[in-house]
Amino acid sequence: MITVKIFGVARLRAGTGTFECDENDVKNVDELLNRIPNTTRKEARDLVLLVNGKPAGRRHRLEDGDEVVLLAPAGGG
């Protein structure tokens, strides 16, 4: 199972902070981007991607137990 966590304004848009995907349904990050609730593929492609805490590209292959984080750039404090 792959755990997906969404933060920042992307989470408000998605309406959920976390969901899970079966590793057999999504081979890589690129395929995962089609599954984010209430988010178009174009919007999803503009999120910062981390897999298991490390920056990853869209072709990054996903495996069982991976945690994918999606967040938007932020500033101001």
Added chain:
Amino acid sequence: MATEYGGYMGKVLQINLTKQEVSEYPFTDEERRLFIGGKTMAAKILGDHLTGKEKAFSEENLLVITTGPMTGSGAPSSSRFNISTLSPQTGYITSSNCGGHFGYYLKKAGLDALILTGRCDRPTWIEINNEKVIFHDADGIWGMKTGETQAALDDKLRLKNGRVRKNGKICIGPAGENLVLYSCIVSNERVSGRGGTGAVMGWMRLKAVCASGNKEVQVHDKEKMVRHTQKWFRYLRKHPLTGSQLPKLGTAGLVSAMQMKHILSTKNYTYGQYDDFEKVSGEELAEKYNIVNKGCLTCPIRCARTVEVNGQQVKGPELETLVLLGGGILNNDLESIFKWNYELDELGLDTISCANTISYAMEANEKGLWDNGLKFSETEDLSKIFEDIAYRRGIGDELAQGSRRLSEKYGGKDFAIHAKGMELAAYEPRKAVGLGLGYATSNRGGCHLNGGYLVILEGLGLSMDQTTYHAKGDLTMLFQDLMEMISASGQCLFTSYAFFPTPLMNHPNAWYTKMVNRILPYTGPVVRIINKFPEIACFHLPVFHHTKGFEYTTGMKMTFGDYIRCGERGFNLEREVNRRFGVNANKDALPKRLTQTLQDPKDPDSKVPLEKLKKVYYHARGWDKDGLPAKRLLKKLKISEGADI
């Protein structure tokens, strides 16, 4: 003293509290052109009076309250005012930029600035209405908390028809009255938080200042300014940071991004990540608790949150408070932070310094250096501790001195997280080393904003290499100077985030954004040229609306290069005044935890290479090895003549 420039009211009042005398303070147009307003104008006034021998709690100190020419001009986020004084916390001059209404109403009263000196013989509050100053006995309100004080003052300003006269006010709470070294000044729900300005006001026995009037700010070119302002508002509303992230999540929205980048200070800056960060995040606040967004006058960003505490709608916590009273003390209860945030504002305590002092005390207790009963993650009694600090009771009397003084008494200097005596903000700098340099060199002490806020390049807005020292000395100087000038002009620093082109923020995975991230560490020489010869930037940048707005408001010529130069002048002026109080390279320091202990034992770069960074930074600034501005530089910046130094 009238002025030929728009945006200014042309009058500065000096109020001697000891004698209850009011006089006009001469401030010429030449000085306005050089020292603009806000913190730079205040530094000029302080520099003209302070010799280096004065103490914060003395009749020789001044509390200088300034607006900028943009304050009340109608430009976006332009309600700001500044309070500067010799800080009892750091021993250097501090400046504190605040939103709310007071700056706007000070100008409605016909004034650009107030200079307060001396000490009242009994508690007093001051009413200023259309340049007229009235001293009132504050016996009835002395001792009140800040909310109660402001309500009582509104009652006193009630007109015959029962309505409250429109006014802006500043006041102190019990913490300021009792000279807590990090007490703040409160204006509505906004706070002039840092450096202990509240304690100086308390020492002066001045409870509050209320300003009102019907004067209008005259803008130099109203027609052009109106058109420009409309365009500026649209730009800010469309920008992903100022138009989406800050309105939707507030500053609290940064918690999760900081967690991912390992810059979320946790357990007194021991770690850069907090396991329970989601429970105290901006998303949690927005989804479950935020009632309505609030903003200062003329602000399209509206970053303030509103939450409920004990059935009452109150201001929600900012990022700093959320992090430092969350993961900073290993507390994952968001509602407790709402309550404490409200209580600290009511008592008049700076939430950043207070939280860091508490976390220092917890660690000192844990390490057996100081048996004080405070423990990480055991936070049930914190409300009482805050009251004890404000009223200087028991352990609170010691905590009221801040972490630097406590570490000198009990030990643990390595983990007393401050710079120049002022506790650091919530960003853990070992994975944002440029911000580490900013903390160390900030004129007022451990401040992320006065420090240049380089963290926006180091993982938040952009993704520059977080631990490299390359280019960060030069970039820190550029950002410090830009923010210095935005503050001096009377605008909110958050307007500067729109400086980053929208495509870079909207498309972090695009080839051009990745290229910018890769190139940034190599931009040092180019940035050095801009810093050294800003006159070559003799144009307006399409993404930086401040310069044209400043020109249309004041009538002064202000290109991007001029803007940077004014910021550089302000930063160096504060540094030069601080030199008289002993600032030098040794004082630009961080605790050893941040410079010698690795955040990640597997990553040899996860500490702040401060000496390397300082060397480049001093060279970029034209400072000598002792970290002091060369005389030639002061002359070039017209500080030596203008500031009588």
